[in-house]
Amino acid sequence: MSENHRIAEEIIAAVGGKENISSVAHCATRLRIMVDDKEKINQAEVEKIDKVKGAFYNSGQYQVILGTGTVNRIFEEVEKMGIDSASKSEQSKEAAKSGNAFQRGIRTFGDVFVPIIPVLVATGLFMGLRGLLTQEQVLGLFGLTPADISENFLLFTQILTDTAFIFLPALVAWSTFRVFGGTPIIGLVLGLMLVSPALPNAWGVATGAEPLYFFGFVPVVGYQGAVLPAFIAGILGAKFERAVRKRVPEALDLIVTPFVTLLVMIIASLFIIGPIFHAVEEYILQGTLFVLGLPLGLGGLLIGGLNQIIVVTGVHHIFNMLEIQLLEKLGYNPYNAIVTAAVAAQGGAALAVGMKTKSIKLKALALPSALSAFLGITEPAIFGVNLRYVKPFIMGLIGGAVGGFAASIFGLKATGMSITVIPGTLLYLNEQIFLYILVNLIAIGTAFVLTWMFGFTDKKLQEVE
Structure with a gap:
């Protein structure tokens, strides 16, 4: 029996067995299980399973965080066990029947805008690339000046950057x-x-x-x-x-x-x-x-501090429309850098937990979760580590507030949306890259130091376990 097959069996058993499962689907990082009776789920057993980075019930689904790549392999093993699979959209339709009117409305809002985001991400990357290639310093490396750029080339870049918004x-x-x-x-x-x-x-x-x-x-x-x-x-x-x-x-x-x-x-x-x-x-x-635009960086402080709380509630997709509006009206997105700080800070908190703990299992959970956050996906860090021990999550919120404050003071302006931290560097190639890196380091450093000093000890590990 392969390790992934064993993990799949343990997950199925911990959620109440095959008879308690209507269907199973997956997204980029999570196994999404539709259960008949959520009271039969053994949360503690699920969280003890190898490779599981956290689990929670939301949007009518029990979502087990496994991480990119891993979730595909576990899902394949679940299918081999004869459990009905469903597409994510089919499951979402079933899940949409649950929750209050506000939750259903937010889920629907996300279902509308999430499929559009990839083309807007691509457009933002095109904007960043154009900003890089038209910088005087970059052109100087090739013995060129802005006057040497042909109008046809600028027209071509305009097609890349304007079409999706038109x-x-x-x-x-x-x-x-x-x-x-x-x-x-x-x-x-x-x-x-x-x-x-x-x-x-x-x-x-x-x-x-x-x-x-x-x-x-x-x-x-x-x-x-x-x-x-x-x-x-x-x-x-x-x-x-x-x-x-x-x-x-x-x-x-x-x-x-x-x-x-x-x-x-x-x-x-x-x-x-x-x-x-x-x-x-x-x-x-x-x-x-x-x-x-609140003075003295207050807007960045508030948004950076509250963003990941909003992510936990699952209503963060509502801000997609705001980012789209900012890009369309202003030509840039000041919201992205602030959110990036919030994401990076949760990674910094998880990194501190992983480096400080003596538990091999927690290290194996926290360190990859921190890397996932640095790649822009915070769910493994939040649900698998920080929120479980509470204080690291709070220290991450403080780090996000400090980083958001710095992003606001520096006036960072992303050329796109929806990618953050390391991938997000591509949105700041137009002479902002060093300030962007500095904001991320401030957020990560603040959360890391606070978590190391005040947010976590192995005594907390024993209490939770």
Whole structure:
């Protein structure tokens, strides 16, 4: 019997056996188990299993943190045991039936925006790469100056960096239709209509161009880079499409349903949804900028200190929209560096635990968890180490606050979103790299020292065990 097969058997036994499991799926780091009765889960036994970095019940699923790569191998062994597997999206639909209205709403919000994030990450990396290649110092290494860069090359980089934001409403409407049970291609076309070249460009209107006025008072513009109008249009559009489909004879469905859905929704989107929710979006942005712009680095201190608490609650996906707005409106993302400090600090706290403890098992858990945090994934460090012993988590929060304060004072501006700490360096290649590294070292160092001095001893290990 292989080690991974043994671990899979132990996990299944600890969650109540095969008869207590509806289905099993996995994401990048966690085994996600749908259980019939969560009271049958033996939390203490699960946490003692080799390679398990933590476990918790959330979003209707029992989630066992195993780490990148390891989770795939354990999942394969679970499948061999004859337990039903499900895709993550299928399981999410089942899990969405549990929890209160707020939790379900946040999960749905995450389901809409998470699939869009990879292209925005790529766009941010393109921005960082362009910033690096157009730096005067870098060009000087090749005997060039900014004047030597061809217009065609700049045009090519513009295609890489601008396309995702120009057509962002199409991506949002597509994903929203998908999540709310509509036809994704109808959502995609509706989103494309919101950025049609026939409409005044939103960025042109922002710099003085005139919008179109219907009925003499309704301003109509393109919604390039807009998030909330496309999101609301996607929700209402998907529900409207389903309502139309129920009332249309099957023989006419292919023609009538898309026609009626797009006609009604583009009228509603341009004349009602767009103007109202674009204004709401602007208020949200201004509120975000107010917090980020609090004097003396206070905004960074607050966000850096509270961010990982929000991660624990599982509602952090709601901030995806804010980061998208910052990038679209400002061209940079000051939120990322602050969040990076919060992530790095939890890694620093886990590193201190791993280096200070004499327990071989805890070292084997804490040190890889710290590395995972330094690669931008904090769940193993938080749930496997820091939150289990409480004080390391608190010291990590303090480290995040101090690092966030430094990021705010230094005025760091990421070119993208969603990648942090070591991978996040790619978002700061435009002459900010040394300050970015310094912020990470401040966060890690603060959390490490505080945890080493006040946050952990092996006596705490004995208490928890």
